[in-house]
Amino acid sequence: MSVRELVVLGTASQVPGRERNHNGYLLLWDGQGFLFDPGEGTQRQMLLAGVSASAIDRICITHFHGDHCLGLPGVIQRMSLDGVLHPVYAHYPGSGQEFFDRLRHASVFHDTTNVVEEPISDDGTIAEGEFGQLRARRLDHPVDSFGYQLIEPGGRRMLPELLARFGITGPEVGQLQRTGSLRFGSRVVSVEQVSVVRKGQRVAFVMDTRLCDGVYDLADRADLLVIESTFLSGEAALAEEYGHLTARQAAQVAAESKASKLVLTHFSQRYDDPTLFYEEAAEVFGGEIVVAADLSRVTVPRRK
Structure with missing residues (x-):
């Protein structure tokens, strides 16, 4: 039986807390593993979540702020230690090549993993396979940033x-x-x-960004929309200044894009009560809402 679920490895933003690790999201999709934004501590979070490095087939980095990429060296080194034999594809903004190179070779280790680098320079399809299409779309953040969309072909x-x-x-x-x-x-x-006719399913992964056309394009009819909600709407001006979304804005995107299941994540350390994010989003979006928690698992909804 196929498995389609999101393993949440971390949900903090710039500063991790006692209960929230830096970002990290592993999408398990019919035997394929897509690791999004491995922040610091991802290797250990995978151990706690009960998933191995061999489950990763593709690594997708949205941008090169530390909370989205500092776990990359440990993940790749663990792959070599575990003897992962299959190629691992790495997608990331091409403008950050120097940062990827530093992370890829951050320390001395017995490097045996075949990491196939596929930097992104523009919007469009960046990979195709049995899973369907993997697309990238430019977002609006102070540094070069891309979101990702997985589209399964119809049948x-x-x-x-x-x-x-x-x-x-x-x-x-x-x-x-x-x-x-x-x-x-x-x-x-x-x-x-x-x-x-059986419509193919869609998963969208939207991290640090202001509202922009790219956000809506990625979220369009998503069965599962994983999206940052760093702030609550009371600090919308701060969100705009630093290139982030509020929970209300994330819910607005989900509602207008006809998404099925909304997963809020990437929370500022200033907030202690996660229910506030749920309550704010529920005022706008009538579908299923998940306030992501570290080490939780979120299933992709059944086909409509």
Whole structure:
């Protein structure tokens, strides 16, 4: 059975606290692992969350502020220590190449991991595979920053009652899916006659940014929207000054973009009560809201 869930490794912003580590988010997607923004302490948080370095297939860094990338050296070194054999793709703003190089080779270690660097210079699709498309979109932050969007291709869901009506069973089902039609004597049965359209799922990952077109593009119809909400609306001016969102703004994005499940994260250390973020977001967004907590797991919603 496929697993689609977000393992939350850290939810703090610039300063970690006793209960919140720096950022870190591992999206498990049908056997693929996407590690977003490994902040300081990510390697240990993965241990506590019960996930191994071998689960990581791609590392996606939004920007090179420390709370989003200082855990990278430890993660890569752990991959070498654990003998990870598959290639690990690294996506990051190309303008920060010097910072990636420093992090990649931050200390002496037995380096055996095949890290395939794929820096980002513009909006668009940056990777394709069985998972679908991985897209990047420029955001509005004081330093070069990109958000990410995972888009699964659409398909069709076979309907058992219709398959039975046409007498299609066993290997014939797979053949029909591959070829699009089957001939039974003088009769031809098409895949459209025994199935319905299945929309592909979407996950959006939006970190440090002001409101901008990129935010809405990434969040568009997301089944799971993981988005920063550093401040509450009482400090909206501060959020604007430093290039961040409030919980109300994040919820506004979710509502206007028709997202299904909203995950708030990246909280300023000035706030002690996480329920305040939930209450503010709930005033705007009527869907499911999760105020992320370290080491929690958030499932991708079932298909609509």
